[in-house]
Amino acid sequence: MSERVDVVQNFEAVEVSQLLTEVKDLKAEGYRFAQACATVVDDKIEIIYSFDKAHQLKNLRITVAQGEEVESITGDYWPAFIYENEMHDLFGVQFNHSALDYQGNFFKVAEPTPWNPKK
Amino acid sequence: MAKRTVIPFGPQHPVLPEPVHLDLVVEDETVVEAIPSIGFIHRGLEKLVEKRDYSQMVYVIERICGICSFGHGWGAAAAVEGAMGVKIPERAEYLRTILHELSRLHSHLLWLGLLADAFGFESLFNHCWRVRETVLDILEKTTGGRVIFSICKVGGLNKDIDNETLKEIVETLEGIKEEIKELTDVFIEDDSVKNRMVGVGVLSKEDAEELCAVGPVARGSGVVQDMRLTNNHGVYGELDFEPVIETAGDCYARCKVRIGEVFQSIELIAKAVAKIPEGPVSVPVKGNVEGEYMLRLEQPRGEAFYYAKGANSKFLQRMRVRTPTNMNIPALVKTLQGCDLADVPILILTIDPCISCTER
Amino acid sequence: MKTFRIAKVLFKSLFKKPATLMYPVVQREWQERTRGSIDLYSEACILCGICARRCPADAIEVDRKAGTWTIHRMQCIQCGECVAACPKKCLGMNNQYTEPQAEKVVDTYEIEQKKDETKGPANAELTCNKEECVFCGLCAKVCPADALKVDRKEKIWEVDKEACAKCGACVDKCPKKCLSMGEAKAEAEAAPKAEEKPAAEGEEKLNCNLDECIYCGLCAKNCPCDALTVDRKEKVWEVDEEACVKCGACLEKCPKECLAIS
Numbered sequence: 135m136s137e138r139v140d141v142v143q144n145f146e147a148v149e150v151s152q153l154l155t156e157v158k159d160l161k162a163e164g165y166r167f168a169q170a171c172a173t174v175v176d177d178k179i180e181i182i183y184s185f186d187k188a189h190q191l192k193n194l195r196i197t198v199a200q201g202e203e204v205e206s207i208t209g210d211y212w213p214a215f216i217y218e219n220e221m222h223d224l225f226g227v228q229f230n231h232s233a234l235d236y237q238g239n240f241f242k243v244a245e246p247t248p249w250n251p252k253k
Numbered sequence: 254m255a256k257r258t259v260i261p262f263g264p265q266h267p268v269l270p271e272p273v274h275l276d277l278v279v280e281d282e283t284v285v286e287a288i289p290s291i292g293f294i295h296r297g298l299e300k301l302v303e304k305r306d307y308s309q310m311v312y313v314i315e316r317i318c319g320i321c322s323f324g325h326g327w328g329a330a331a332a333v334e335g336a337m338g339v340k341i342p343e344r345a346e347y348l349r350t351i352l353h354e355l356s357r358l359h360s361h362l363l364w365l366g367l368l369a370d371a372f373g374f375e376s377l378f379n380h381c382w383r384v385r386e387t388v389l390d391i392l393e394k395t396t397g398g399r400v401i402f403s404i405c406k407v408g409g410l411n412k413d414i415d416n417e418t419l420k421e422i423v424e425t426l427e428g429i430k431e432e433i434k435e436l437t438d439v440f441i442e443d444d445s446v447k448n449r450m451v452g453v454g455v456l457s458k459e460d461a462e463e464l465c466a467v468g469p470v471a472r473g474s475g476v477v478q479d480m481r482l483t484n485n486h487g488v489y490g491e492l493d494f495e496p497v498i499e500t501a502g503d504c505y506a507r508c509k510v511r512i513g514e515v516f517q518s519i520e521l522i523a524k525a526v527a528k529i530p531e532g533p534v535s536v537p538v539k540g541n542v543e544g545e546y547m548l549r550l551e552q553p554r555g556e557a558f559y560y561a562k563g564a565n566s567k568f569l570q571r572m573r574v575r576t577p578t579n580m581n582i583p584a585l586v587k588t589l590q591g592c593d594l595a596d597v598p599i600l601i602l603t604i605d606p607c608i609s610c611t612e613r
Numbered sequence: 614m615k616t617f618r619i620a621k622v623l624f625k626s627l628f629k630k631p632a633t634l635m636y637p638v639v640q641r642e643w644q645e646r647t648r649g650s651i652d653l654y655s656e657a658c659i660l661c662g663i664c665a666r667r668c669p670a671d672a673i674e675v676d677r678k679a680g681t682w683t684i685h686r687m688q689c690i691q692c693g694e695c696v697a698a699c700p701k702k703c704l705g706m707n708n709q710y711t712e713p714q715a716e717k718v719v720d721t722y723e724i725e726q727k728k729d730e731t732k733g734p735a736n737a738e739l740t741c742n743k744e745e746c747v748f749c750g751l752c753a754k755v756c757p758a759d760a761l762k763v764d765r766k767e768k769i770w771e772v773d774k775e776a777c778a779k780c781g782a783c784v785d786k787c788p789k790k791c792l793s794m795g796e797a798k799a800e801a802e803a804a805p806k807a808e809e810k811p812a813a814e815g816e817e818k819l820n821c822n823l824d825e826c827i828y829c830g831l832c833a834k835n836c837p838c839d840a841l842t843v844d845r846k847e848k849v850w851e852v853d854e855e856a857c858v859k860c861g862a863c864l865e866k867c868p869k870e871c872l873a874i875s
Contacts, residue, residue, distance in 0.1 A: 141485050168575075175570070189482055189483050243292075316690070380622055397644070397647050397648040403648065435621060442615045442618050443616065539759075
């Protein structure tokens with residue numbers, strides 16, 4: 135009989151500089167990378183990384199100012215390349231040291247960074 | 254040293270009528286590397302939240318995909334309900350579960366047909382889709398649409414399905430069970446089918462975890478992962494739900510998982526119909542959305558994310574949908590390495606890619 | 614060795630009728646619930662434009678001046694949102710699809726604008742007779758356009774003239790019949806006699822004849838202020854004196870007529 139899980143809403147704010155350390159900790163604890171998404175909040179961009187372990191969810195939230203660069207987590211979680219390229223193409227967030235960087239060619243968009251408020 | 258060639262595969266290609274492109278680096282007949290590229294039809298549906306309020310958004314999100322449309326509508330509605338703190342009636346929760354399982358049934362039958370088509374078994378393909386038509390008729394009778402149901406709304410459901418109809422549904426499904434069994438036996442037992450699938454595209458349990466695979470792909474590799482085991486959507490807790498797990502990790506195992514789920518869905522629907530309580534199917538919802546909510550559903554293709562964030566307005570600030578195919582592309586790229594060029598279509602198909610979902 | 618396992622299925626289908634229809638010679642029968650296309654029953658339409666605003670696909674256009682209601686058939690996604698939102702229930706969903714065509718189909722209906730005496734002229738404005746108003750907020754709750762703002766404590770009743778579609782849903786719903794379309798007297802609007810009200814109201818009280826009451830809970834469901842508590846099992850009927858505005862919305866709904874304000 136598999137265990138049933140009550141998923142709690144769990145958002146944890148993290149400094150941009152601390153992101154990689156936190157992600158490494160989660161990886162060591164056996165978490166699975168689930169998704170990453172960006173939201174525009176008052177000209178800044180909020181990024182949520184979700185991690186799953188035994189159906190329980192942990193969300194890390196970072197807030198990135200315009201032009202600020204974020205360290206890529208593809209070193210630990212390679213599948214994150216899809217989300218990082220997506221955020222780069224739509225929101226214009228710059229990720230450093232990506233394991234697989236499409237350099238803006240992941241989505242075929244008519245204009246660069248269409249979802250960024252600054253364009 | 255064999256010579257390396259790059260074969261462009263897609264966006265128009267022999268497996269799917271959907272645009273995914275792969276650059277296959279081949280040595281003789283063996284694929285050594287595959288580089289995926291998507292984004293040919295990115296529609297930006299998520300951006301529409303700025304112009305459509307949350308109740309309209311459910312209809313928009315539902316149109317992300319024509320196969321898992323009910324799950325998308327449910328996820329969007331449930332995420333908004335979660336953010337607003339709305340509790341929907343129990344009958345609505347049961348009906349949503351039943352409709353979601355019906356969607357899974359027709360999705361898996363569609364996939365079985367496509368798989369047969371991918372290895373050139375035309376008659377099996379046609380028979381799978383013939384049986385699927387019965388499920389579509391049920392959906393049309395209960396919701397009014399064959400693939401897009403527009404029955405889910407924030408606060409419950411638009412229409413009730415009476416108990417008589419529900420009993421008829423269970424009887425109809427029991428009736429086609431035998432037909433489905435005859436077809437799935439072909440997949441499981443026929444040598445010509447097994448030759449194409451057994452031992453092809455093996456994804457080990459470690460790799461599945463490392464590459465964060467979801468849904469039937471992960472379950473085919475022995476990972477116990479099914480969002481129906483979580484308690485924040487549906488009534489799976491009351492239906493003694495147990496995920497279908499296979500351990501071999503090859504195409505055959507993934508096919509067996511889906512076949513198992515076809516029969517499981519029929520069982521779950523029968524159990525839910527037996528237990529469904531009387532009552533209303535919706536609660537009125539008015540006001541603005543404040544706060545955020547993250548919800549996960551088990552779509553036919555795997556775990557899907559719905560994230561709603563509102564800033565005290567009728568319009569959401571963000572409605573994020575992450576579809577299962579997004580998460581299975583890394584696993585696909587990994588399994589493609591070292592496979593035969595002739596097996597590429599089957600491998601792509603066994604992750605059950607839905608590019609329309611991915612390109613919201 | 615198991616080959617040709619599909620033989621059984623194939624052999625059976627030799628003796629069966631085809632699963633497909635000879636379309637278009639044989640037409641498909643649609644289900645009762647099939648969402649085919651939108652019907653407009655134009656007699657009841659008041660051109661309020663709520664359908665156009667609710668439509669997720671922008672398929673409906675309403676022109677009040679020209680008196681036309683237009684639907685872009687090929688843009689319509691048959692979600693049924695307009696049917697649910699229409700305050701006059703003049704939209705319906707039928708089960709016949711729009712015929713496929715090379716040109717986009719646009720249907721325009723002429724709506725005869727009624728000069729209804731009770732609703733006033735077409736350019737009327739919604740007004741509230743604040744002498745009568747108990748600020749129950751029922752109007753704001755039923756408003757399909759969210760154009761009304763009611764605050765009980767501050768005794769505020771405001772209408773957003775831009776948003777108001779003049780559909781009259783609030784006029785029909787108002788328990789005190791204090792809402793009207795362009796009929797309010799000038800003095801009533803100028804001087805809301807807020808001070809006098811509490812004294813007069815103080816003596817009034819909502820009562821329930823518990824011998825008659827069947828504890829159906831309809832009163833509690835229709836109370837705009839959530840002032841009523843009804844428990845069927847425990848046979849409890851309670852009114853929160855603080856919250857009750859004596860609007861009388863519950864009286865209208867009570868099937869046993871056991872409620873009274875005295």
